[in-house]
Amino acid sequence: MIADIFDNHKLYSSIHRDWDRAFAAITELLSRPISEGTNVSMEDRGIRLLIQSYKTVAPGTKKFESHKKNIDIQFMVKGKEIIYWANTGDLELVDPYSEEQDYMGFGNSDRASPIHLAPNSFAVFFPGDGHKPQCQWGESAGVIKIVVKLAV
Numbered sequence: 001m002i003a004d005i006f007d008n009h010k011l012y013s014s015i016h017r018d019w020d021r022a023f024a025a026i027t028e029l030l031s032r033p034i035s036e037g038t039n040v041s042m043e044d045r046g047i048r049l050l051i052q053s054y055k056t057v058a059p060g061t062k063k064f065e066s067h068k069k070n071i072d073i074q075f076m077v078k079g080k081e082i083i084y085w086a087n088t089g090d091l092e093l094v095d096p097y098s099e100e101q102d103y104m105g106f107g108n109s110d111r112a113s114p115i116h117l118a119p120n121s122f123a124v125f126f127p128g129d130g131h132k133p134q135c136q137w138g139e140s141a142g143v144i145k146i147v148v149k150l151a152v
Contacts, residue, residue: 001085001131002124005113010120016071018047020130022148025049026075034077034144036136048149056081056136056143059123064091064106064130070149074133079143083123084112091130106130117145127152 002012016022025047040051050072059082066088067150074083086109095105109130115123116137125131134143 001123001126001129001149002009003117004122006120009099010123011140012038015071015124016150018076018150021045022047022073022150025148026073026146028048029146030077034140036078036144038144046151050147050149052145054134054135054143054149056140059084059132059135060108060133061124062135063094064088064109064112064129064132065137066104066130067102067149068104068127069102069152071098071127071152072125072131073122073124073148074117075146075148076117076119077144077146078119079141080116080118080137081133081141081143081145082135082137083115084119084135085123086112086127088128090132108132 013019038051038053042049090111091106094107097104
């Protein structure tokens with residue numbers, strides 16, 4: 001798991017062959033306004049991009065999730081949220097792995113660490129990183145976030 005700000009993204013370029021392309025795509029998306037209510041999914045040569053717009057919710061209403069085939073880069077455009085992180089070895093599996101969706105769901109943990117995501121910051125989750133996004137930081141708030149999925 002990594003948490004940082006956009007200006008530091010080049011520090012991690014060696015992590016994945018498509019890392020720089022992912023942040024170039026984020027830069028391109030940010031070059032034009034993204035309005036609330038926008039939910040878009042697109043693919044560009046093996047990089048999957050999602051623009052998500054939603055209201056954050058109480059942490060108890062969300063599950064942890066993890067992936068086997070993808071690394072998630074979650075970049076905050078507008079709003080703020082807490083993403084809870086925990087190693088999947090410390091979590092109870094509640095939704096078995098779906099090959100088609102590259103998703104498995106987990107129950108809550110008292111060993112989770114909060115990651116505060118504000119505009120211009122990002123968090124990266126690797127396989128084995130349980131993460132519970134879309135949790136409110138204070139009051140529920142409207143969020144616009146770009147999620148980039150890089151194939152492992």
